[in-house]
Amino acid sequence: MFDVVGVILLVLLAAGFGWLARRAWRSQYSVVRWGAGVVAGLLALASTAGILLASVGFYRLTVPPYRYPVPAVTVARTPDQISRGARFAPFCALCHSPTGKGPLIGRDFGEGGPPFGALYAPNITPGGEIKDWSDGEVIRAIREGVHQSGRPLVIMPSEVFHHLSDTDVQAIVAYLRAQAAVLPATPPTRLNALAAIFVGSGVFRTSAQAPITQPVVAPVHGPSAEYGRYLVSILGCAACHGENLAGRVPGGLGPPAGPNLTLAVPRWTTEQFVHTLRTGVNPYGHTLKQEMPWQVISAFAGDEDLQAIYAYLHELPPLQGPVK
Numbered sequence: 021m022f023d024v025v026g027v028i029l030l031v032l033l034a035a036g037f038g039w040l041a042r043r044a045w046r047s048q049y050s051v052v053r054w055g056a057g058v059v060a061g062l063l064a065l066a067s068t069a070g071i072l073l074a075s076v077g078f079y080r081l082t083v084p085p086y087r088y089p090v091p092a093v094t095v096a097r098t099p100d101q102i103s104r105g106a107r108f109a110p111f112c113a114l115c116h117s118p119t120g121k122g123p124l125i126g127r128d129f130g131e132g133g134p135p136f137g138a139l140y141a142p143n144i145t146p147g148g149e150i151k152d153w154s155d156g157e158v159i160r161a162i163r164e165g166v167h168q169s170g171r172p173l174v175i176m177p178s179e180v181f182h183h184l185s186d187t188d189v190q191a192i193v194a195y196l197r198a199q200a201a202v203l204p205a206t207p208p209t210r211l212n213a214l215a216a217i218f219v220g221s222g223v224f225r226t227s228a229q230a231p232i233t234q235p236v237v238a239p240v241h242g243p244s245a246e247y248g249r250y251l252v253s254i255l256g257c258a259a260c261h262g263e264n265l266a267g268r269v270p271g272g273l274g275p276p277a278g279p280n281l282t283l284a285v286p287r288w289t290t291e292q293f294v295h296t297l298r299t300g301v302n303p304y305g306h307t308l309k310q311e312m313p314w315q316v317i318s319a320f321a322g323d324e325d326l327q328a329i330y331a332y333l334h335e336l337p338p339l340q341g342p343v344k
Contacts, residue, residue, distance in 0.1 A: 022078050023078070023211070023213045026214070027074055027075075037063040038060075040060040041060035044057035045057045070213070070217055075216075076216075076220035077218070080219050080226055081172065081216060081226065088233070090160055091232075093156045097197055101195075102191070104187075105188075107320050108195070110315075110316040110319045114316065115127060115176075116141045122199075123202045124144045125206075126141055127140065128206075129175065134214075136215035137209075137214075137215055138208070138209060139211060139215075140206040140207055140208075140209055142206045143202065143206045146196075146199060147203045155193050162184065162192060162193075163181050163182050164182065164228065165226065165228045166227075172227060173227040176227040178228070178229045180259065182232070184236065184254050185237055185250075187237075243327035244328055245331040245332040245334075247332075248328035248333070249332045251321070259274075260275045261281050262278070262341060262342075264339060265281040265339075266339035266340070276311035282336045282337065282338050282339045288302075290331075294327065297318050298326075
């Protein structure tokens, strides 16, 4: 994944601007020394910083974050498992389908975006590369953000899926294996030096998570606040609504800012909450913003699931968050 051309270009820029800065400082004219010299010197420093950050970024993108053994799991692929895993298909399709629906043939994230190189959400039908992966390697990729090779994944929301129970993640694998194979596999991800600089600076992070070494068991399914808390964690509500669900400040990088759920939801009844996520219209007659994936949540969740989410949100202490 190392971008040799990009790094060489940064080295040439650093050397070129450094040479210009030295020439300018030797000039007999103070305007040249303090004008061109300072500008060229700053550009030389920026290019050098780019080399260092790109090196750190490529290290983080290519070096395995840890070398724990892959879980020795073989998914049974029973009809019940496949059916359970199919509930998660709409979430998979958000990234792994160009249309937002099946089949999960992959998607080019680089198309129309920043010039970060080749960045693909892979084909995750049995026609893609996971056909050669073990079930444990697929589970590790989902929950821990690690490729079969051991390198970190990018963009994969493993910080959310890290909370998936063993039962649910195995159901997802059963569903992925049961799909019809679609060819071809997507090209490999090859990020360039610019993307590595963002990773090296910490602006973008890889998907790698701490290894899961103990069984993960979900609460008993039902309309309880405990089960609702589990659903909120695996649905990634905190990504938009903030870590404590008290809202996020609009603007900046990352997911869109969602409103303060600790103030809004307790004002609604259970029926109003369920109706909102079934129709996309809140109790005040306002249509939810396009960024809110209520259709996906509605396709995933049964009424008991939505009641559980409401029960959990309803018992949260009210917080004065940035978005009301």
